[in-house]
Amino acid sequence: SRKSKSENFISKFAKYYTPAVCYGALALAFIPPIVLLIMGKPAIWGDWIYRALTFLVISCPCALGLATPVAIMVGNGMGAKNGILFKNAVSLENAGRTQIVALDKTGTITAGEPKVTDILPASDVKEKDLLCLAVSLEQKSEHPLARAILQCGEEKQITPGEATDFQALAGNGLVANSKGKMLYGGNYAFISRKLTVPKQMQEAAENLAQAGKTPLFFAQGKQLLGIIAVADVIKEDSPQAIQELRNMGIQVVMLTGDNERTAQAIAKQAGVDHVVAGVLPDGKEAVIRKLKEHGKVAMVGDGINDAPALTRADLGIAIGAGTDVAIDAADVVLMKSR
Numbered sequence: 001s002r003k004s005k006s007e008n009f010i011s012k013f014a015k016y017y018t019p020a021v022c023y024g025a026l027a028l029a030f031i032p033p034i035v036l037l038i039m040g041k042p043a044i045w046g047d048w049i050y051r052a053l054t055f056l057v058i059s060c061p062c063a064l065g066l067a068t069p070v071a072i073m074v075g076n077g078m079g080a081k082n083g084i085l086f087k088n089a090v091s092l093e094n095a096g097r098t099q100i101v102a103l104d105k106t107g108t109i110t111a112g113e114p115k116v117t118d119i120l121p122a123s124d125v126k127e128k129d130l131l132c133l134a135v136s137l138e139q140k141s142e143h144p145l146a147r148a149i150l151q152c153g154e155e156k157q158i159t160p161g162e163a164t165d166f167q168a169l170a171g172n173g174l175v176a177n178s179k180g181k182m183l184y185g186g187n188y189a190f191i192s193r194k195l196t197v198p199k200q201m202q203e204a205a206e207n208l209a210q211a212g213k214t215p216l217f218f219a220q221g222k223q224l225l226g227i228i229a230v231a232d233v234i235k236e237d238s239p240q241a242i243q244e245l246r247n248m249g250i251q252v253v254m255l256t257g258d259n260e261r262t263a264q265a266i267a268k269q270a271g272v273d274h275v276v277a278g279v280l281p282d283g284k285e286a287v288i289r290k291l292k293e294h295g296k297v298a299m300v301g302d303g304i305n306d307a308p309a310l311t312r313a314d315l316g317i318a319i320g321a322g323t324d325v326a327i328d329a330a331d332v333v334l335m336k337s338r
Contacts, residue, residue, distance in 0.1 A: 026056065028055065029051075029052035029053075029055045029056055030052070032048060032051065032052075033048045072089045072092060075092045076092065079092070083320075083334060083335040083336045083338075084332060084333075084334060084335070085332065085333040085334075085335060086331070086332055087330075087331055087332065087333070088331070090331075091315060091331035091332050094296065094298075094314050094315045094331070095298070095315055095332065097296045097314075098250060098296050098297070098298045098314070098315060099249075099250060099251065099294075099295030099296045099297070100250065100251045100252075100253060100291050100294065100295050100296070100297045100298070101245055101250055101251070101252050101253070101297075101298045101299075101300065102253045102254075102255055102287070102288060102291060102297060102298070102299045102300065102309070102313070103242075103252065103253065103254050103255065103272070103300050103301075104254075104255055104256070104284075104299075104300060104301035104302065104303065104306050104309075105232075105254055105255065105256035105258065105263070105266060106144055106232060106256070106303070107144065107301075107302040107303060107319060107321075107322065108300055108301060108302055108319055109234060109235065109238045109242075109254060109266065109270050109272075110232040110233060110234050110235060110238075110266070111232060111233050111234070111235050112144050112232065112302070112321075113144070113148075113232065113233070114144055114145055114147075114148040114214070114230045114231060114232040114233075115148055115151075115152075115230065115231060115232075115233075116148050116149060116151075116152035116228060116229070116230055117213055117229050117230065117231045118208060118213065118227070118228070118229035119131060119152075119226070119227075119228050119229075120201070120204055120226050120227040120228075120229070121225065121226035122198075122201065122223075122224050122225055122226045125223075125225050125226055127226075128156075128158070129225070130218060130225045130226040130228070131149075131152065131153055131156060131158050131228070132153075132158050132159070132160065132161065133161070133178065133183060133218060133220060133225055134149050134153075134185060134216075134218050134225075134228055135149060135150060135153035135158050135160040136160040136161040136162070136163045136176070136178055136183065137163055137166075137174050137176050137178075137183045137184075137185045137218070138150055138174065138185065139160050139163070140163070140166045140176070141168055141174055143168075144232070145214065145216065145230050146174075148230045149216075149228060149230070152228075161178055161179070162178065162179075163176035163177065163178045163183060164176065164177045164178075165177040169186070169190070170280060170281045170282065170305070172186050172187065172189070172190040172280075173185050173186015173187060173190040173191070174186060178220070181220050181221045182220070182221055183218070183219075183220055184217075184218065184219045184220075185216060185217070185218045185219075186216065186217065187215075187216070187217065187259065188202070188205055188215070188217060188259070189278075190217075191217035191218075191219055191224070194219055194222075195219055195222050195223070195224060197217065197224060198224070201217075201224065201226075201227060204227060205217070205227055206261060208227070208229045208262075209258075209259055209261035209262040209265070210261050210265060211231075211265065212231060212262060212265035212266050212269065213229040213230065213231040213262065214229065214230050214231065214232075214258055214259075214262050215227050215228075215229050215262075216228050216229070216230060234266065234269055234270055235337075235338070237338055238270050239269070239270055239271050241338075242270055242271045242272060243271055246271070246273065251273050251274065251295075252271075252272050252273045252274070253272070253273065253274045253275070253276060253291065254266070254267050254270070254272045254274070254275050254276070255276050255279050255284055255287060255309075256275070256276070256277055256278075256279060257277075257278065257279055257280065257281070258277055258278070259277060259278060260275075260277045260278065262277075263275045263277035263278075264277075281305030282305075282308070284299075284301075284305070284306065284308065284309035285308035285309045285311075285312045287309070288309045288312045288313050289312060292312075292313075292314065296314045296315070297313045297314050297315070298313055298314065298315040298316075298317055299312070299313035299315070299316050299317065300317040300318075300319070301316075301317075301318065301319070301322070301326055302318060302319035302321065302322025302323065302326055303322060303323055303326060304323050304325045304326065306318075306322075306326050306329075307325050307326055307328075307329040308329075310326060310329040310330045310331075311329050315331050315332065316329055316330035316331045316332070317330055317331070317332045317333075317334060318330035318332070318333050318334070319334055319337055320333055320334050320335040320336055320337060321336075321337040
């Protein structure tokens with residue numbers, strides 16, 4: 001019974017006494033300017049506000065001490081309910097100050113599951129030979145575009161040949177040795193340094209890029225084998241999410257290694273404000289550094305090559321389905337891929 005009486009007293013104390021003290025302190029803070037006005041003296045409002053706030057903080061320090069922890073707890077709790085994990089209080093605070101959001105394209109705006117849409121062999125090359133050599137080159141690559149070509153090869157029952165001395169040149173392409181001849185695969189800028197690309201193939205690549213597809217060139221030695229176009233589908237909720245960010249007054253920037261035409265086509269579908277195309281993996285961090293000159297920047301990514309940019313940004317946000325490196329580098333993790 002004593003314990004019950006004690007609990008009742010504490011409950012009543014918290015319910016009635018604490019609010020009474022807070023409201024009393026608030027009322028006392030308003031007394032000085034009212035007294036001055038009654039006495040006919042001008043009230044200096046700036047000075048009064050300063051004195052009133054000082055009075056409130058001194059009289060009710062508990063409110064100030066509890067407000068921040070409670071706000072952090074509620075914010076983290078609401079985030080967790082919505083599948084958003086804030087790693088610390090600073091990341092929660094920085095999220096509210098974001099002015100610019102930089103989005104990686106593949107796996108963030110898009111689903112990250114590209115498909116082969118077009119196979120354009122060179123005039124003296126068979127489609128089967130082009131696909132066979134492309135699969136041979138791409139089988140050791142971990143890039144999403146490589147997985148699309150490998151899947152196409154499986155569907156067409158292509159048996160890949162052996163490729164040795166494989167090298168992945170970040171942001172450019174792939175190199176390997178097949179039966180004593182060098183195999184090359186990558187974007188136009190990379191292939192054009194190895195051989196001369198016919199104008200007809202250049203125009204075909206431009207048309208594919210305008211349609212939002214990524215044209216990949218393949219060559220063996222000094223011979224151009226052809227183009228395989230790959231397209232990645234935009235996530236259903238990406239345009240809505242980007243529009244909501246813009247409605248909040250936040251600028252949205254898309255970062256991608258794709259060429260300008262392909263990037264602009266994807267950006268138009270997604271509703272992005274600005275596009276930075278042709279960015280090498282190590283160049284994303286430099287882009288974030290420049291964006292920070294214009295405001296608080298949040299970077300959203302999912303891949304290993306996004307980690308430096310996630311670390312450089314004021315707020316790094318990783319997609320939950322992304323790589324462990326990206327999740328570890330980020331301040332906030334979206335538990336779902338949405």
